[in-house]
């Protein structure tokens with residue numbers, strides 16, 4: 225940035241900061257301006273750049289419990305929680321202690337380690353569909369491995385996904401669904417060859433007919449979904465939809481895959497499959513099971529998982545997969561989550577939060593709808609109900625962007641997009657929720 229522009233921007237920020245009673249983001253602005261020269265868009269993952277809400281992101285300095293502090297010293301109640309993993313609160317003391325003990329023994333082995341068994345047993349015990357598990361380094365990797373696995377196992381190529389569901393950035397998942405009930409996949413990003421997505425079909429969420437149409441007319445390897453959508457905002461399934469998918473996939477010889485990268489250990493200890501009582505054949509996981517370190521996993525029935533190399537012929541590997549640090553953070557996080565009352569607490573505070581936000585909106589004449597399951601929530605700036613991606617696009621994203629910035633200035637850090645879910649943690653207190661609702665009331669009054 226030219227020096228004159230930088231000075232001007234500083235003056236503007238200071239003036240606004242003064243008017244807001246001390247909210248300054250000068251250091252954030254400087255760091256982010258430099259970052260844009262160093263990394264595409266200034267970030268390591270797109271949504272962090274605040275593109276869909278406008279303005280620059282704040283640059284974090286540290287996190288603890290329910291809070292984040294930016295480099296200018298502003299404190300936020302954090303409802304992003306590093307996009308889900310921080311379910312017991314950021315930088316939990318027990319997790320940090322276990323990590324530092326493990327660090328003395330080394331950070332990566334590239335050889336079998338007992339901690340993998342320990343986390344694998346915890347996952348297998350908790351998640352109904354999982355009899356065997358393969359660890360990866362991210363949710364994307366888990367979904368890519370899962371895709372190869374379902375194709376290898378069924379000897380079929382075609383997969384069905386849902387409009388608005390995200391399964392990482394593997395080529396085959398980057399499909400624009402279009403507005404039809406069932407649309408043949410077209411690449412959603414330049415660089416994805418057409419051939420990579422021709423076997424990816426899209427159906428409409430919560431619409432069983434759209435799925436059956438595809439199953440009837442294609443040899444489908446698997447139907448893959450977020451069992452509660454978090455990647456087009458928070459969209460819960462109906463129980464009938466999940467039960468119907470189980471029946472349809474069985475009828476047509478396809479596998480059912482729940483991508484629980486976001487919902488796993490989040491909406492219940494056993495994930496969405498425990499919450500809804502519907503068991504898929506294969507499950508992908510990530511986020512929470514790494515307790516803030518890079519982890520993913522896919523697992524399922526033993527006869528399916530034994531296809532994976534070296535037990536079987538389907539190849540998938542990873543230099544850092546199952547590394548002892550990530551395993552340690554995951555184990556300690558799951559131990560804490562397993563303590564009695566964890567999910568009841570998450571449900572209680574998150575219900576209070578979302579009801580408070582919805583009531584505040586209503587009181588001031590704004591149309592906002594939303595909901596939560598346990599510690600996962602979301603809301604849309606439209607009348608609702610929102611049951612699929614097409615409904616979500618009716619949201620007033622411009623109004624949301626203003627609301628988002630005003631909440632940020634009041635010390636509330638929410639996901640910077642209308643199409644993202646929010647997360648609470650065991651570290652969020654009733655006072656944090658009250659503070660957030662009070663801020664929401666003021667912002668809706670001023671919006």
Ligand SMILES: Cc1ncc(COP(=O)(O)O)c(C=O)c1O
Nearest residue numbers: 362363364390391392483485486
């Ligand atoms: C449901 C789902 N699947 C897959 C992914 C990809 O995970 P990662 O970002 O760890 O690659 C995400 C990430 O948000 C997700 O929410």
